[in-house]
Amino acid sequence: MSRRGTRMTMTTLDKLTPIDQKPSASERVAERLIGLISSGNIAPGDKLPSENELSKALQVSRPVVREALRGLAMMGIVASRQGGGCYVTDLKPQRLMAPLSFALSLNDYNIESLFRARQVIDTGIAAEAARYATDEQIASLSELVDAGYKLIDDPVGFRVMDAQFHELIAVAANNDFLEKVSGSLYSLAIEQRRKASAKPGVLEVSAADHAAICAAIAGRDPEAAREAMSVHVENIRRTTLAVMDEA
Template structure:
C-alpha cells in the first residue's frame, strides 16, 4: 500500500501519528526532481515521464504532483510542452531569474529597497571584477567610462552607454547568475531614472564616478573600486529619489 493516501497526505503511521500536509509533499517531490537534475540524472532537454507514471513512481496522487511541477515551472527549471509533458529547461541564469524579475516588476517601486539590494549584488560584482576581469575587459570598462564625457548633454546616448558600462563590469565578475540579478535590479524604475538623467549636472557627476571606478578596476584595487562604486550608487539613489518626488510618485 502506498505511503500516501488519495489526497496526497502521508499516512499517519509513517510519522508516529502525525500527518504531513499536501504542500509539504509537493515540496518533497520538487526537491527530489531538483536532486535528480543536480546529480545529472536529469539533464537540460530531458522529458519527464507522464503524470500517471510519476504518481506511480513517487507514490502520490496528482494534486501534490501538479503543485510540485507548477512550482518548478515558475522557478524556470521545467517548461510545459504541448501534450502535458514537462521538459527540463536549459537552466540558463536569465531563465532562472525570470520569476524574480516578474515579481519585482509588479511590486510597488521602492527606491530604498532597490538600492539596498543593488548595493549587496553590485558591490560583490565589482569586487569579483577587480579580481577576475581580463586586461582587455578592463580596458573596455575604462573606455566606456571616459567616452561618457562626450554624452554629458545627451541623456539618451548616455543611458545606452551607462548600461554597457555596468554590463561590462558584470561580465568581468565571471558570475552569470549574479549578473542576471544585477540586470533585474538595474532595470527597476527606469522611467524615474530617465527623468533623473535629464537634470543638469547629474550625468557629469556619474561620468566622473564611472572613471574613478574604472581606474580602480584597471589597477586591480578591489577596495577602491568598491568604495567608488558605492559612492556612485548613492548618487544614483539620491537623484532617483529626487526625480520620483518631482514626478509626484
C-alpha cells in the same frame, strides 16, 4: 478594545500568517524532483516520466504531480515540448533567474530597499570585476568612460552608454547569477532615473563616477572598485530621491 475584539483579531492574523506551515504535497514532490536533478539522477535535457508514472513512483495523485510540474515550469526548471512530454531545461542561470526579474518588476518595492540592494550587489560585482576582468573588457570600459564625458549634454545617449557600462562590469565579474540579479535591479526605478539624468550636473557626476570605477577595476583593486561603485550608487540614490520629492 474588548477581549472579544482582541480574540477575533488574533484569529484573523492566525489565518493570514500560519506558523510552522508544512509544505503541501505538491511542494514535497517539487522538492523531490529538484533533489533528483541536483544530484545528477536526472540531467538537463532529460525527459521526465509521465504524470501517471511519476504519481505511481512518488505515491501521490496525478493532480499533485501536475501542480508540482507547473510550479517547476514557472521556476524555469522544466518545460513542455512540442509532441508531448515534460523535459528538464538546460538549467542555465539566465533561465532560472528569469522568475526573479519578473517578480521584481511586478511587486511594489521601497526605493530605499532597492538602493540598499544595489549597494550590496553592485559593489560586490565591481570588486569581482577588479579580480576577473580581462584586458579587453577593461579597454572597453575605458572607451565607455570616454564616451560618457562626450555624452554629458545628451541624456538619452548617456543612458544608453550607462546601461552598457554597468552590464559590462557585471559580465566582467564572471558570475552569471550576479549578472542577472544586477540587471534586474538596474531596470527598476528606471523612469525616475531617466528624469534625474536630465537635471543639470547629474551626468557630470556620473561620468566622473564611471572613471573612478574603471580606474579601480583596471588597477585590479577590489576594495577601491567596491568603494567607487558605492559612491556611484549613493549618487544615483540621492538624485533619484530628489526627482521623486519634486513629484
